[in-house]
Amino acid sequence: MGQTITQKILAQHAGRDRVAPGDNIWVDVDTLMTHDVCGPPTIGIFQREFGEDANVWDPDKLVILPDHYIFTEDPHARRNIDILRDFAAKHQLKHYFDVGTARYKGVCHVALAEEGFNRPGTVLFGTDSHSCTSGAFGMFSTGVGNTDAALIMGTGKIWVKVPETMRFVFEGTLPPWLMAKDLILSVIGDIGFEGGTYRALEFDGEAVFDLSMEERMTLTNMAIEAGGKNGIIAADQKTVDYVEARTDMPYELVTSDADARYIFEKVYDVSTMEPVVAKPHRPDNKASVSEVAGTKLDRAYIGSCTGGKFEDFLAASRILEGNRVQVDTFVVPASTEVSKQLREQTLGGKTLWQVFVDAGCKMGHASCGACLGGPVDTFGRTHGTEVVISTTNRNFPGRMGSKQSAVYLASPLTVAASALHGEITDPRTVLV
Amino acid sequence: MLGDSIDTDQIIPAAHLVYSMTEPEERRMYGRYACSGVPNDQAGLPEGGMPLTDPEAWTSDFRIVIAGSNFGCGSSREHAPFALQEAGIEAVVATSYARIFYRNAVDGGFLVPFESRERLIDQIRTGDDVVIDVPAGTLTHVSSGEVFLLNPLGDVADILRAGNVFEYARQAGFIS
Numbered sequence: 001m002g003q004t005i006t007q008k009i010l011a012q013h014a015g016r017d018r019v020a021p022g023d024n025i026w027v028d029v030d031t032l033m034t035h036d037v038c039g040p041p042t043i044g045i046f047q048r049e050f051g052e053d054a055n056v057w058d059p060d061k062l063v064i065l066p067d068h069y070i071f072t073e074d075p076h077a078r079r080n081i082d083i084l085r086d087f088a089a090k091h092q093l094k095h096y097f098d099v100g101t102a103r104y105k106g107v108c109h110v111a112l113a114e115e116g117f118n119r120p121g122t123v124l125f126g127t128d129s130h131s132c133t134s135g136a137f138g139m140f141s142t143g144v145g146n147t148d149a150a151l152i153m154g155t156g157k158i159w160v161k162v163p164e165t166m167r168f169v170f171e172g173t174l175p176p177w178l179m180a181k182d183l184i185l186s187v188i189g190d191i192g193f194e195g196g197t198y199r200a201l202e203f204d205g206e207a208v209f210d211l212s213m214e215e216r217m218t219l220t221n222m223a224i225e226a227g228g229k230n231g232i233i234a235a236d237q238k239t240v241d242y243v244e245a246r247t248d249m250p251y252e253l254v255t256s257d258a259d260a261r262y263i264f265e266k267v268y269d270v271s272t273m274e275p276v277v278a279k280p281h282r283p284d285n286k287a288s289v290s291e292v293a294g295t296k297l298d299r300a301y302i303g304s305c306t307g308g309k310f311e312d313f314l315a316a317s318r319i320l321e322g323n324r325v326q327v328d329t330f331v332v333p334a335s336t337e338v339s340k341q342l343r344e345q346t347l348g349g350k351t352l353w354q355v356f357v358d359a360g361c362k363m364g365h366a367s368c369g370a371c372l373g374g375p376v377d378t379f380g381r382t383h384g385t386e387v388v389i390s391t392t393n394r395n396f397p398g399r400m401g402s403k404q405s406a407v408y409l410a411s412p413l414t415v416a417a418s419a420l421h422g423e424i425t426d427p428r429t430v431l432v
Numbered sequence: 433m434l435g436d437s438i439d440t441d442q443i444i445p446a447a448h449l450v451y452s453m454t455e456p457e458e459r460r461m462y463g464r465y466a467c468s469g470v471p472n473d474q475a476g477l478p479e480g481g482m483p484l485t486d487p488e489a490w491t492s493d494f495r496i497v498i499a500g501s502n503f504g505c506g507s508s509r510e511h512a513p514f515a516l517q518e519a520g521i522e523a524v525v526a527t528s529y530a531r532i533f534y535r536n537a538v539d540g541g542f543l544v545p546f547e548s549r550e551r552l553i554d555q556i557r558t559g560d561d562v563v564i565d566v567p568a569g570t571l572t573h574v575s576s577g578e579v580f581l582l583n584p585l586g587d588v589a590d591i592l593r594a595g596n597v598f599e600y601a602r603q604a605g606f607i608s
Contacts, residue, residue, distance in 0.1 A: 069449075074450060076458075129508040131508075145509070147539045147596065151539075155606075193437060372441070372446040373445065375450070397470075398442065398445055401447075
């Protein structure tokens with residue numbers, strides 16, 4: 001019997017020809033990523049277990065990307081950056097992207113892609129649940145806590161239970177009013193917020209391979225919202241072109257065998273799908289936009305690893321160009337690279353940045369921003385009963401700051417259309 | 433007693449993720465704010481209005497959390513099981529767990545995550561006494577005398593018994 005791409009990559013990193021779902025194996029890790037919230041405690045555990053002056057297993061494989069609580073006066077948050085900086089200096093870490101310098105990148109998952117750390121066939125662990133994003137590059141990537149990350153930091157290895165795989169096939173041609181966000185919200189709504197627990201979510205089909213790398217990242221990014229262990233899309237020429245433009249490091253193209261066994265398979269025809277939202281207060285609380293159209297909003301938010309990449313803003317700008325938003329609309333680029341592209345690329349003779357400014361949007365610095373609330377002075381954080389529509393990934397109570405606030409998750413097209421009218425709006429009604 | 437899909441933002445809201453996890457004066461903040469993200473009417477079922485830790489206290493009066501499905505879903509923050517431990521919680525009994533929370537609880541040795549075979553949150557009230565017999569794999573509701581079955585701990589029992597994943601890895605010879 002054949003193996004899935006996930007099984008093959010894990011087997012290869014455990015020194016075996018094959019592994020079966022349920023096997024507990026120790027794997028060699030190619031890349032360990034951490035950020036400002038989980039990095040300091042991870043470092044604390046690493047030093048406790050391996051010694052104050054212990055060396056990390058391989059400094060070239062450790063990537064530290066502060067991104068969560070950056071633009072804040074909170075002294076504890078700022079202390080975390082100092083801890084990272086000291087550790088990076090002590091261990092002469094090449095891949096530390098320091099705050100307040102030209103090297104600062106913004107959201108870790110987007111930076112991992114931009115800086116060439118995502119390579120097909122590799123294994124990446126990150127101290128962040130959205131580490132599954134990197135699976136869009138045909139690699140095994142998942143989130144872990146501080147203790148596991150400290151174990152990797154000292155040994156380069158970690159135990160993994162091989163997951164079953166659920167396969168989602170998207171056929172047809174994606175209409176202009178749909179984005180990858182609509183596809184993944186539909187999957188999560190269909191299988192439920194624990195429908196993917198302990199499982200790999202593998203995405204396949206012509207519509208998936210028609211997607212750009214950024215759109216593929218949106219798909220795998222939200223695998224965790226269904227409880228998925230990892231999200232994965234096999235690498236193709238688009239992946240190779242993206243990766244080779246950013247790194248010379250080796251990679252390996254891996255695909256699932258034709259006779260691989262899946263615990264679940266579902267086929268979607270994207271040409272018949274509708275824009276959707278996740279209603280408060282769960283990411284699997286799916287509804288079509290037409291069902292909730294007209295819901296009054298207080299705020300729109302465009303940003304995060306899920307919906308703050310360049311193409312997310314390109315989509316939103318097509319709707320906002322030449323118009324004014326009717327509610328407070330926060331625009332937070334995921335990375336400094338995205339910010340730069342917004343200031344360089346144009347639409348209708350204006351930079352995208354100017355399109356958003358002229359539409360009345362509030363512009364933020366590249367970071368995770370208010371996706372997870374954060375310190376009280378975070379740009380875009382909710383404080384009261386705000387009803388928000390957002391391109392982010394979670395809407396549990398209090399997620400964006402206030403327990404009394406309500407968050408609808410949607411695609412950048414839907415969020416932009418809704419910002420225009422001050423109520424949830426189907427992008428089909430505004431797209432020309 | 434808590435409900436379903438208690439996510440990590442409810443277990444420890446993001447604004448609190450900045451305190452030191454080692455320095456005593458700061459780490460006790462995690463105990464104070466454990467489960468402070470749970471909306472008040474859902475804190476301490478069936479009636480609500482009973483937060484895990486009183487706003488003025490550093491630890492909880494409770495020792496065991498019983499919840500519904502998908503406990504610990506959301507973020508990978510290890511601060512979540514850590515906060516419960518700091519609050520004095522020794523065990524969680526839920527019908528199902530999100531995998532990163534479960535793994536963090538075990539590998540960090542913060543608390544024991546038991547799985548109940550039945551939905552207990554409709555049958556037990558916050559403040560009731562329960563007894564967990566680990567070898568027998570049962571939870572007894574003292575006031576009613578009812579005995580509920582828990583799933584065996586399985587593969588993670590070795591890690592829990594060793595204390596945490598480092599102790600386990602050393603004992604098993606995976607690291608020196």
